[in-house]
Amino acid sequence: MGLKQNLHNFKEKNKDKKWLPGFNALFTFLYMPNETTHNGTHIKAADDLKRTMNTVIMALVPCLIFGMFNAGYQHHLALGDITSASGFIDPLFWSWDNLVVGLWKVLPLVIVSYGVGLAVEFVFAIIKGHEVEEGYLVTGMLVPLIVPIDIPLWMLTVAVIFGVVIGKEVFGGTGMNILNPALTIRAFLFFAYPTWMSGDKVWVHGAAERAGTPDAISGETILGSLAQNNPAGYDVMDMFYGIIPGSVGETSTLLILLGALFLIFTKVGSWRIMVSAVLGALVMGLIFNGVASAGWITESSKFFGLMSTEFWQHLLIGGLAFGIVYMATDPVTASQTNKGKWVYGFLIGFISIMIRVFNPAYPEGVMLAILLMNVFAPTIDHYVIQGNVKRRMKRVKVKAA
Amino acid sequence: MGLLSKKDSKLIMDPLADNNPITIQVLGICSALAITAQLKPSIVMAISVMFVMGVGNVVISLMRNIIPSKIRIIVQLVVVATLVIIVDQVLKAFAYSLSKELSVFIGLIITNCIIMGRFEAFALANGTWRSFLDGIGNALGYGVILIIVGFFRELLGSGTLFGFKVLGDPVEKTGLYAIGYENNGFMVLPPMALIVVGIIIWVQRSRNKDLIED
Numbered sequence: 001m002g003l004k005q006n007l008h009n010f011k012e013k014n015k016d017k018k019w020l021p022g023f024n025a026l027f028t029f030l031y032m033p034n035e036t037t038h039n040g041t042h043i044k045a046a047d048d049l050k051r052t053m054n055t056v057i058m059a060l061v062p063c064l065i066f067g068m069f070n071a072g073y074q075h076h077l078a079l080g081d082i083t084s085a086s087g088f089i090d091p092l093f094w095s096w097d098n099l100v101v102g103l104w105k106v107l108p109l110v111i112v113s114y115g116v117g118l119a120v121e122f123v124f125a126i127i128k129g130h131e132v133e134e135g136y137l138v139t140g141m142l143v144p145l146i147v148p149i150d151i152p153l154w155m156l157t158v159a160v161i162f163g164v165v166i167g168k169e170v171f172g173g174t175g176m177n178i179l180n181p182a183l184t185i186r187a188f189l190f191f192a193y194p195t196w197m198s199g200d201k202v203w204v205h206g207a208a209e210r211a212g213t214p215d216a217i218s219g220e221t222i223l224g225s226l227a228q229n230n231p232a233g234y235d236v237m238d239m240f241y242g243i244i245p246g247s248v249g250e251t252s253t254l255l256i257l258l259g260a261l262f263l264i265f266t267k268v269g270s271w272r273i274m275v276s277a278v279l280g281a282l283v284m285g286l287i288f289n290g291v292a293s294a295g296w297i298t299e300s301s302k303f304f305g306l307m308s309t310e311f312w313q314h315l316l317i318g319g320l321a322f323g324i325v326y327m328a329t330d331p332v333t334a335s336q337t338n339k340g341k342w343v344y345g346f347l348i349g350f351i352s353i354m355i356r357v358f359n360p361a362y363p364e365g366v367m368l369a370i371l372l373m374n375v376f377a378p379t380i381d382h383y384v385i386q387g388n389v390k391r392r393m394k395r396v397k398v399k400a401a
Numbered sequence: 402m403g404l405l406s407k408k409d410s411k412l413i414m415d416p417l418a419d420n421n422p423i424t425i426q427v428l429g430i431c432s433a434l435a436i437t438a439q440l441k442p443s444i445v446m447a448i449s450v451m452f453v454m455g456v457g458n459v460v461i462s463l464m465r466n467i468i469p470s471k472i473r474i475i476v477q478l479v480v481v482a483t484l485v486i487i488v489d490q491v492l493k494a495f496a497y498s499l500s501k502e503l504s505v506f507i508g509l510i511i512t513n514c515i516i517m518g519r520f521e522a523f524a525l526a527n528g529t530w531r532s533f534l535d536g537i538g539n540a541l542g543y544g545v546i547l548i549i550v551g552f553f554r555e556l557l558g559s560g561t562l563f564g565f566k567v568l569g570d571p572v573e574k575t576g577l578y579a580i581g582y583e584n585n586g587f588m589v590l591p592p593m594a595l596i597v598v599g600i601i602i603w604v605q606r607s608r609n610k611d612l613i614e615d
Contacts, residue, residue: 152581166596170603192587 019126049174053137055268059259060141060249060326064110066242067249068102069094071149074245075101075205088241088254105205106248109144112153116160117143124169135174135181135332136164142182142326145249146319146367147189148202155196159188179374180333183323183367190367198361200224203245221246222317223356223364226305239316250322253315260325269329272338273345277324278315280349285311288357306357314353323366324348333374337384344380348373405534412534416542423546424602425612428514433547434594436506440563443551445492445499447544449507451537453484454516458536461524468525477520478511485510515543550597558588 014020073093076082085093117136125132143160163185168177190197203221222234222244234244242252250256263269291297292308301307315321328334328348335344348369355365362368405413422428436442460480461468468476489507492500500507510516519539524532555561560568560577569576571584587593606612 154581155583158585170599188587191590192585193583194586196583 050134050137052268053134055266056138056263056326057141059262060145062255062258063145063249063252063322064106064141066252066255067145068106069098070102070242070251071105071205071248072098072101073243074203078204079206085243087237093243101205105149106144108153109147109151109156109248110141112156113143113160114140116157117164120161120164120169124173130173133174135168139164139182139185143185146182146186146247146322148197149205149248150202151189151196155189155193159185159192162188175332177332179371180327180330183327183371186367187371190364198224203247223306226309226317228305230305236313236316239313244317247319250319253321256321256325263325263329269325270331270334270341272341273329273334273348274324276342276345277328277349280346281314281320281353282311282349284350284353285309285314288353303357314356318356318366319364320349320352320366323352323370328370328373333377335377335380335384337381340377340380340384344373344377347376409531409534412531413538413541416539417545419609419612421542421546421605422515422518422539423543423598424605426518428518429543430595430598432506432509432513433550433598434591436503437547437551437554437594438558438589439555440548440551442499442503443547444544445496446503446506447540447547449488449492450510450513450516450543451540452488453481453510454519454536454540455533457481457484457516458519458524458532459529461520462527462529462532465525473525477517480520481511481516515539546598546601549601550594553597554588554594557585558593560584
């Protein structure tokens with residue numbers, strides 16, 4: 001008998017040990033469990049929870065790799081070691097030096113995120129005596145991608161513990177959570193340690209420790225510059241490719257778009273949410289453009305910089321695209337009904353841009369917009385379902401009459 | 402307790418744990434969220450509420466047979482309002498800066514549901530001594546939670562306790578701050594108070610399964 005049978009026998013032998021859920025988690029990660037359902041309806045499908053989660057992770061890997069190169073690139077560029085790259089396929093960008101810096105800074109984030117998050121999940125599984133849930137697989141990958149590169153690891157640890165416990169475990173674990181855990185973690189960091197999550201000192205590796213010295217380097221994000229009525233200073237194609245400062249993995253709209261196509265193709269992500277969120281953002285952007293061009297606000301207004309930004313450029317800057325594709329579509333926290341998904345997505349896009357423009361202190365509006373709509377998703381579903389019930393009741397009445 | 406009979410001591414001890422006004426009855430949350438960013442105002446608030454509840458319960462209990470039941474709420478309000486104004490004036494006279502810090506929340510003790518709740522539920526139907534004990538007990542239960550929340554919020558949010566820099570100086574970078582520790586700004590915001598209260602409720606109910614409702 002092979003390894004699989006040995007492991008299975010081992011499991012049978014230790015059936016009532018407390019740590020068994022921990023062992024099971026690793027076991028089922030390697031092999032399909034050999035338990036079968038005995039009664040009721042059977043659906044034979046290959047896409048179990050782990051498969052679904054792995055699909056999302058696959059869609060995230062390009063963003064992660066790009067993020068590593070970009071981290072190094074922004075670092076070297078700010079130090080003046082290299083000149084700015086032109087275009088997506090530039091050896092100046094995809095260089096070994098850039099990757100080394102990226103690996104050095106990003107891998108610890110990934111390791112801490114997974115290590116701490118899974119440890120919390122294991123502890124809870126053992127306390128509650130249920131199987132370890134796979135919910136953290138995607139969250140653990142999202143978290144390093146949505147934090148600034150220089151975030152201290154202990155802060156990430158605290159935030160991950162908070163996010164997994166308060167965002168998920170208190171509600172009953174994976175599948176029961178109201179809020180997206182990855183965004184809960186980011187929101188915690190944002191409100192707890194604002195100096196590490198915003199400003200112009202955190203987006204480029206090395207900027208924080210050089211602040212105030214003659215070697216100081218600045219790495220303002222585009223949103224940050226626009227919020228202060230300064231020009232963005234990057235060309236549109238660079239924004240699209242993602243060769244701009246920002247959180248680790250959210251800069252490249254091109255790769256996010258590819259990830260979105262992959263998610264839609266595999267039917268893991270909901271295209272309704274993505275499309276409607278983009279629509280919502282465009283509509284709000286157009287409204288603001290209209291306000292700016294109608295002359296209702298002047299250039300001295302503190303909203304002018306972001307309001308006059310071309311409406312479609314909002315999709316390229318900040319974490320909007322990343323949030324829409326990877327976090328708004330989280331099947332647990334999003335609306336479940338198809339009609340509800342349109343409303344849910346539209347409002348996410350709409351509110352993101354509104355927060356972004358009206359509150360320069362919170363330039364990353366998409367995080368707050370998604371968390372807000374997470375809370376409203378069950379309400380939206382409720383009204384969609386009630387609407388369906390009413391329509392059908394009417395039909396019954398018409399028939400009866 | 403030698404001083405009190407078993408029944409009487411239950412009046413004090415019950416609200417401290419298994420019938421806590423904040424964590425079990427979930428009353429008086431508003432003030433618990435608003436003024437617990439630091440330990441000192443939490444303690445002052447706890448003492449103020451204790452005074453209002455102790456004296457108020459006694460007054461209501463003394464008057465319980467002459468209050469017409471139709472206007473009892475108004476009578477109760479008058480009693481609370483009088484006591485709260487006394488507390489407010491005393492604070493203004495002897496601890497002006499604290500009174501500034503607590504601002505409207507001393508005045509809002511009037512609306513603290515615990516107080517009206519105890520008047521209605523206990524003082525209107527019980528003798529003076531027992532009503533006094535009940536008032537003190539519930540105020541203690543309220544105060545304990547306030548102090549626990551205030552302790553964690555001040556320690557983690559500002560790195561101080563009663564204003565003393567117990568974790569070192571964040572500007573001079575001494576103590577814990579020397580190794581990169583930073584204050585948690587979220588702790589100072591009211592939502593975190595709600596979460597801390599929630600965690601206390603969670604811990605309490607998982608230790609005593611009888612408290613869990615379905």
